[in-house]
Amino acid sequence: MATASLPIRQEPRISAGLPRVGEFMRWSVDHKIIGVQYMVVALSFFFIGGILAMLMRWELLTPDVDFFGDGAVYNSAMTMHGTIMIFLWVIPMIGAMGNYVVPLQIGARDMAFPWLNAFAFWIIPPAGILMLLGWLVGPAEAGWTSYPPLSLLGHDGQLLWAVSLHLLGISSILGAINFIVTILNMRPEGMPLFRMPLLCWAVLATALIIVLATPFLAGALTLLILDMVAGTSFFIAAQGGDVLLWQNVFWFYSHPAVYIMVLPSMGIISEVLSVHSRKPVFGYRMIALSSMSIALVGFTVWAHHMFTSLTPELRIPFMITSMIIAVPTGIKIFSWLATIWGGKIHFTSAMNFALGFLSLFLIGGLTGVIVGSVPVDIHLHDTYFVVSHFHFTLYGGGVMGLFAGVYHWWPKITGRMLNEGLGRWHFWLTFIGFLWTFLPQQIAGMMGMPRRVATYDPSLLIYNQLSSLGAFVLGASALFFFYNLGWSLARGRVAGGNPWRALTLEWATTSPPPPLNFYEDPVPYPNPYGYGSDAAREYLDEQQRRFPAALEAPTDEGSTSASLATQPAGTSAGSSAGTSAGQQQ
Amino acid sequence: MAEATAHAHHGPSPQEQAENIKFGVWLYLASEVIIFSVFITIYAMFRAQNPDTVFHVREELGIALVSFNTFLLLTSSWAMVMGLRAIQAGKQRALMAWIGLTALLGTAFVGLQYVEYTELAHAGVAINNTNASVFAGFGMRFYTPTAFHGAHVIIGVIWALWVVWRAWKGRYSTENYVGVETFGLYWHFVDVVWILLFTLIYLV
Numbered sequence: 001m002a003t004a005s006l007p008i009r010q011e012p013r014i015s016a017g018l019p020r021v022g023e024f025m026r027w028s029v030d031h032k033i034i035g036v037q038y039m040v041v042a043l044s045f046f047f048i049g050g051i052l053a054m055l056m057r058w059e060l061l062t063p064d065v066d067f068f069g070d071g072a073v074y075n076s077a078m079t080m081h082g083t084i085m086i087f088l089w090v091i092p093m094i095g096a097m098g099n100y101v102v103p104l105q106i107g108a109r110d111m112a113f114p115w116l117n118a119f120a121f122w123i124i125p126p127a128g129i130l131m132l133l134g135w136l137v138g139p140a141e142a143g144w145t146s147y148p149p150l151s152l153l154g155h156d157g158q159l160l161w162a163v164s165l166h167l168l169g170i171s172s173i174l175g176a177i178n179f180i181v182t183i184l185n186m187r188p189e190g191m192p193l194f195r196m197p198l199l200c201w202a203v204l205a206t207a208l209i210i211v212l213a214t215p216f217l218a219g220a221l222t223l224l225i226l227d228m229v230a231g232t233s234f235f236i237a238a239q240g241g242d243v244l245l246w247q248n249v250f251w252f253y254s255h256p257a258v259y260i261m262v263l264p265s266m267g268i269i270s271e272v273l274s275v276h277s278r279k280p281v282f283g284y285r286m287i288a289l290s291s292m293s294i295a296l297v298g299f300t301v302w303a304h305h306m307f308t309s310l311t312p313e314l315r316i317p318f319m320i321t322s323m324i325i326a327v328p329t330g331i332k333i334f335s336w337l338a339t340i341w342g343g344k345i346h347f348t349s350a351m352n353f354a355l356g357f358l359s360l361f362l363i364g365g366l367t368g369v370i371v372g373s374v375p376v377d378i379h380l381h382d383t384y385f386v387v388s389h390f391h392f393t394l395y396g397g398g399v400m401g402l403f404a405g406v407y408h409w410w411p412k413i414t415g416r417m418l419n420e421g422l423g424r425w426h427f428w429l430t431f432i433g434f435l436w437t438f439l440p441q442q443i444a445g446m447m448g449m450p451r452r453v454a455t456y457d458p459s460l461l462i463y464n465q466l467s468s469l470g471a472f473v474l475g476a477s478a479l480f481f482f483y484n485l486g487w488s489l490a491r492g493r494v495a496g497g498n499p500w501r502a503l504t505l506e507w508a509t510t511s512p513p514p515p516l517n518f519y520e521d522p523v524p525y526p527n528p529y530g531y532g533s534d535a536a537r538e539y540l541d542e543q544q545r546r547f548p549a550a551l552e553a554p555t556d557e558g559s560t561s562a563s564l565a566t567q568p569a570g571t572s573a574g575s576s577a578g579t580s581a582g583q584q585q
Numbered sequence: 586m587a588e589a590t591a592h593a594h595h596g597p598s599p600q601e602q603a604e605n606i607k608f609g610v611w612l613y614l615a616s617e618v619i620i621f622s623v624f625i626t627i628y629a630m631f632r633a634q635n636p637d638t639v640f641h642v643r644e645e646l647g648i649a650l651v652s653f654n655t656f657l658l659l660t661s662s663w664a665m666v667m668g669l670r671a672i673q674a675g676k677q678r679a680l681m682a683w684i685g686l687t688a689l690l691g692t693a694f695v696g697l698q699y700v701e702y703t704e705l706a707h708a709g710v711a712i713n714n715t716n717a718s719v720f721a722g723f724g725m726r727f728y729t730p731t732a733f734h735g736a737h738v739i740i741g742v743i744w745a746l747w748v749v750w751r752a753w754k755g756r757y758s759t760e761n762y763v764g765v766e767t768f769g770l771y772w773h774f775v776d777v778v779w780i781l782l783f784t785l786i787y788l789v
Contacts, residue, residue: 109596112605177612181605186597215616219623223729231713232725234627240722249623 029114035100074454082144104506176210202267265401277343290328349423360396385445416492429477436470497547661690
């Protein structure tokens with residue numbers, strides 16, 4: 001690779017060529033291959049988890065158990081939906097985004113430990129299959145929180161569930177160690193911590209939480225597995241165990257895990273909002289530090305999940321810490337608003353999803369303040385209000401951010417643009433379908449509809465039917481997304497090195513990048529978000545010459561041959577063309 | 586641990602990669618500390634609430650054997666440090682001898698722990714003791730952390746033998762001994778955890 005860069009380094013380049021499909025099917029230590037592997041696995045499980053959600057909403061069209069035939073089947077669908085969406089979709093998706101983008105953003109050739117990186121990924125498919133195999137031996141039914149004694153009464157599938165989760169935890173700890181070392185030790189000259197792209201800050205905060213919180217889950221699962229197979233009784237009250245022990249240890253992991261799921265998306269939208277509104281990030285330092293403080297304070301709030309089971313004296317302290325979390329989150333929200341304020345906003349799909357994140361996550365955060373208040377929570381706990389709340393944070397926040405990330409970096413990963421028209425369909429159906437699904441659940445919850453059961457009081461029928469219809473719209477929206485991915489691979493326009501004219505380093509190479517990422521040692525632009533200056537314009541124009549959008553269009557009938565000014569479908573003028581760059585700075 | 590040999594021309598230098606590896610091992614040990622802390626906290630809570638049960642167990646079980654065993658493990662840590670010093674001075678054979686001694690002492694530790702488990706089992710301390718026994722609830726809270734620690738010792742012994750094998754192949758030198766160092770970090774960690782467990786379970 002070293003020899004290749006010298007003779008042709010002045011030649012304009014479009015693409016290093018996508019690796020062949022076979023490369024993605026086998027062991028590879030290239031972080032870009034591994035990133036794609038994570039993404040494909042995560043998207044597959046997103047599809048499975050989504051189907052389960054659709055089945056559950058179908059069941060809930062009527063107040064009685066009919067579709068599933070047995071409430072236990074509903075319970076297992078609910079358990080698997082929750083577990084899959086959290087541990088096999090959102091968390092591996094962080095591995096996908098982090099793996100592909102982070103080394104590129106810090107100008108590294110690969111992660112610090114490439115072999116370990118591959119190993120961490122290859123734990124996931126067998127663990128996921130193990131979890132699905134639970135269906136053959138009687139699936140897990142105790143919910144994703146798996147509270148004893150319920151989780152100790154179930155079938156063998158519950159054991160497979162626990163073992164699978166244990167493996168996924170190991171994978172995520174190993175991945176996180178890799179991220180921390182890579183981000184802290186492998187930045188190039190000229191990129192001190194406080195000049196690092198905000199996605200890297202977010203992944204760093206996430207990885208620190210994973211290393212320090214996931215072992216709690218590992219400890220708790222070890223004990224749960226021992227209770228199942230070795231005759232211990234850590235969680236069996238009748239034999240000297242303690243059921244609250246599980247709740248404490250589990251939530252000591254799982255509340256920080258909420259931030260594991262949303263912090264990377266916060267990093268993603270920090271990038272997207274700045275790039276697609278052509279403005280420097282407002283309050284860079286505060287966004288970076290608020291990620292770290294969310295990570296820190298996140299460890300002190302776990303018992304707000306246990307307001308109804310814990311010693312009453314502990315309620316108020318945990319209510320206070322929970323409220324404190326709203327402060328760094330609020331700092332982020334206002335910084336993002338100030339970032340796009342007065343900017344030249346390009347309503348690309350990535351931007352739409354980032355704005356969707358802002359509005360939906362805000363509702364998620366505010367409902368969090370509501371359920372974080374002890375007196376209200378006594379009434380609302382274990383109702384659909386809580387279901388609605390955490391879907392607003394994890395779907396409205398986490399998943400919307402991940403979609404923004406996919407639309408933003410897909411051109412870098414594949415070298416081809418996604419279809420903006422399909423992207424808009426995807427966004428609006430998701431946005432409307434989401435509100436349609438989860439707003440009625442808030443009302444049903446306030447009226448007392450308990451979560452996790454297949455039946456409900458007939459007076460709540462209308463809210464459930466509304467919610468189910470919305471869910472089907474939401475489900476359909478994902479089909480537009482999947483179709484768009486396939487469309488792009490087959491017919492998408494050639495993206496060029498830097499279709500969004502972004503300043504971070506991942507764009508300072510071809511799309512997709514060559515095996516060791518860069519053609520020469522990358523020099524970071526001093527301010528990763530310094531949009532709007534002449535210097536930035538010149539830097540980007542020079543980049544455009546070296547990594548043009550298209551020199552020739554091999555298979556794509558849509559783009560003009562030998563044109564440097566190919567414009568990605570649906571983006572506003574100037575987002576790809578070097579010649580019209582002045583307009584958008 | 587990964588060695589980015591394929592990336593020698595582009596990636597971090599050997600020194601930088603050695604720093605990366607050590608940092609990575611520290612982070613890994615941080616996560617281990619947390620798993621152990623779960624088990625240790627559970628034991629400590631039991632100890633505080635059931636002093637009589639612990640008293641019964643101690644009556645059954647002297648402290649002589651476990652003290653000797655602790656001495657073995659501490660000695661093994663010393664041997665490990667001597668091995669590291671040997672390779673820093675470029676002495677391959679001394680390295681192999683000292684790390685071999687580390688592995689031997691680790692094996693002896695596991696063996697004696699097995700002897701102690703057998704004694705306890707004869708006395709009736711089982712992992713599934715229920716309310717009926719005078720040892721009720723002690724077994725699982727004792728065996729889980731100590732066996733988890735024992736598993737770490739076994740893995741450490743395997744790791745030590747791997748270090749010896751690599752030393753025999755001549756993979757370490759005065760410049761390149763990060764493989765010995767990371768094993769040392771792990772082994773010290775295993776030692777420190779044992780000192781905590783020993784103090785909490787046998788002395789306090």
